[in-house]
Amino acid sequence: MTVNAAPIQTSGHAGHAGHTRSHLSHEGSKTGMWLFLYTEILLFGGLFLIYSVYRYLHAADFSVAAAHLNVPIGVINTVVLLTSSLTMALSVTALQRDQRSRSMNMLMATIALSGLFLVFKFFEWKAKYEHGTFPGMEHLNQLPNGEKLFFTLYFTMTGLHAVHVIIGLAVMAVVWQRIRKGTVTVANYPILEYTGLYWHIVDLIWIFLLPLFYLTN
């Protein structure tokens, strides 16, 4: 019934990718990836919990502080990430259909959009920094407690999110290179699929960050 009756170490065998992969369960590794995503959800979930408590305790201050954020940039970044999720999903399905160059193009588009997100974020933070509204800086330290908490949470949560964007960008670049070299293919695409899942979680977290920080008043 099984194609390969050899013992577990088949890598020494005449293995092309399909042969050595034959002992891996796609469903199993996908479950492993989702378990990792749950840890990400709970990581940010903990921060959302902190946000919700301090917002409850300092509702008015949060509203005042939120007015200082740049809503247009927040919305543009949201659309940028949503579009990057689209291109990411299209990249995965392209590779599933053995459309290698389409997959690479879509993945490169995703990388470009993530870069664009980071550029907007940079200018956003730069403006705050120049105004002194940055952790450890004068203007922030002089704010009332509730506003201080808002900005600290803002920089912590969007900062941690941006770190995830950077990591995602790096992983996407590596996977793009592997598709180019031919180690990630229609017969061996799960790593691209899981990169996609990671990227969608990053987008998902941003979807929640938007109303909490930019649309609060």
Place this chain on the structure above:
Amino acid sequence: MEQARTVDSPQHILTTSVFVKVWVYLVILTAITVGASVLFPGAVGIGVATLVTPIKAALILLFFMHLKYESTALRTMFLVAISILAIFIGLTFFDYPLR
């Protein structure tokens, strides 16, 4: 398992049009959320955001992340994970309002 296992059967590969449609809905829902908070600041804006954001999340999870077509086990695991988060936040708010 056989090599064929790593390749999804045709119905599990979503078409481009499905993804684009979901994207359009997501952008429209974003516009609704932002519009509501700008035009109706306060409780209404926040209310709309609270209702619409989970819908956007669901669209991403079900279609972009393929959860709609995954096994029941995987979907159940996801529901358990977010239920745990809901309990964390929910039970915390059994405490603060009563202090």
